[in-house]
Amino acid sequence: MRRVEVLVIGGGPAGATAALLLARGGRQVALLEQSRFPRRKVCGEFIAPPAAALLRSLGARLEPEIGRVELWAGERVLRARLPAPCASAMAREDLDAFLLRRAAEAGTAVYQPEKALSIDRFKDQYICETSSTPIQAAVVIAAHGTPQRRAAPRPSDLLAFKAHFRGATVPGDLIALLPFAGGYGGALHLGDGRATFACCIRRDALEALRRAGEPAGEVQPVVGLGISLAMRSAALLSRTLDTPAVYARECRKLYARALLPSALIAHLMPHARAPWMLTLGARLAAPSPAWPAACAARRAAPRRP
Numbered sequence: 001m002r003r004v005e006v007l008v009i010g011g012g013p014a015g016a017t018a019a020l021l022l023a024r025g026g027r028q029v030a031l032l033e034q035s036r037f038p039r040r041k042v043c044g045e046f047i048a049p050p051a052a053a054l055l056r057s058l059g060a061r062l063e064p065e066i067g068r069v070e071l072w073a074g075e076r077v078l079r080a081r082l083p084a085p086c087a088s089a090m091a092r093e094d095l096d097a098f099l100l101r102r103a104a105e106a107g108t109a110v111y112q113p114e115k116a117l118s119i120d121r122f123k124d125q126y127i128c129e130t131s132s133t134p135i136q137a138a139v140v141i142a143a144h145g146t147p148q149r150r151a152a153p154r155p156s157d158l159l160a161f162k163a164h165f166r167g168a169t170v171p172g173d174l175i176a177l178l179p180f181a182g183g184y185g186g187a188l189h190l191g192d193g194r195a196t197f198a199c200c201i202r203r204d205a206l207e208a209l210r211r212a213g214e215p216a217g218e219v220q221p222v223v224g225l226g227i228s229l230a231m232r233s234a235a236l237l238s239r240t241l242d243t244p245a246v247y248a249r250e251c252r253k254l255y256a257r258a259l260l261p262s263a264l265i266a267h268l269m270p271h272a273r274a275p276w277m278l279t280l281g282a283r284l285a286a287p288s289p290a291w292p293a294a295c296a297a298r299r300a301a302p303r304r305p
């Protein structure tokens with residue numbers, strides 16, 4: 001049996017950031033990640049300003065700087081500047097491997113590939129059965145992402161796709177958003193010669209397209225904020241580990257502040273006529289916290305016994 005203070009399940013942006021900041025704060029942390037890195041992951045690979053700021057403070061070379069957004073809706077193109085500081089882009093195989101490496105350098109014991117199979121509670125401890133030796137921990141952080149399987153498929157299920165292209169003409173400082181009936185997509189440059197195109201489409205819309213291009217409903221996507229929210233909630237957790245109620249309250253606020261405006265913007269996207277709506281949506285959804293200061297504070301915190 002391995003014993004740690006904090007066990008993190010999942011080595012994506014949320015798990016790796018939580019492990020990194022907790023280890024820097026003096027906690028004894030172990031992390032389980034079931035896949036071998038680097039691994040590809042379906043994602044638009046847009047890094048919103050709060051996450052970009054943390055990544056830069058950790059030494060990531062983030063290029064390009066994305067300062068413009070365009071909405072390509074049929075024949076219509078809306079153009080707007082994104083509020084400073086700049087967003088960026090990074091392939092998920094690079095981003096996730098970078099964060100996990102930083103977590104390991106901060107002192108996290110990373111077990112990979114190793115899967116968490118079950119968790120049982122005994123008094124004030126948890127026992128996690130894994131694909132290897134069990135781990136005992138006082139705190140377990142579930143950062144294993146969205147479950148992939150659901151009992152029964154539903155028409156409103158979102159199916160996601162991603163592809164990398166070379167020779168794309170999307171300018172490096174631009175993110176292009178492409179709403180369409182039943183879904184949305186996004187395209188950007190990664191800065192290494194590749195461009196990412198990712199999209200989500202409702203199950204019923206995809207089936208309708210396969211049948212004969214029938215009209216389908218619309219989704220309310222959250223545009224390019226998932227990584228940033230994952231990392232920000234992880235930072236919040238690293239500050240509030242001993243006060244779960246505070247974490248739950250503040251986390252609800254964090255997500256509500258980000259998700260409501262972006263869902264609204266996403267809903268209005270296909271009908272948007274004014275560029276300022278794009279800028280406003282980005283500003284409301286992703287205010288930039290003082291990441292480097294937060295990280296420095298954790299480093300300076302006294303080590304726990």
Ligand SMILES: Cc1cc2nc3c(=O)[nH]c(=O)nc-3n(C[C@H](O)[C@H](O)[C@H](O)COP(=O)(O)OP(=O)(O)OC[C@H]3O[C@@H](n4cnc5c(N)ncnc54)[C@H](O)[C@@H]3O)c2cc1C
Pocket residue numbers: 009010011012013014015032033034035042043044045046047048114115116117143144145146160161198199200223224225226227228230
């Ligand atoms: C089509 C699409 C486009 C997107 N585009 C963007 C974008 O442009 N920008 C953005 O910010 N966000 C985007 N997102 C959202 C973003 O991908 C997620 O918000 C982000 O990955 C969440 O990070 P996470 O760490 O919570 O989970 P994940 O990234 O899913 O990481 C979870 C990790 O846990 C591991 N795991 C799972 N179960 C176990 C287990 N039992 N044991 C051990 N390990 C386990 C998994 O292997 C995985 O590595 C997009 C999502 C989709 C679907």
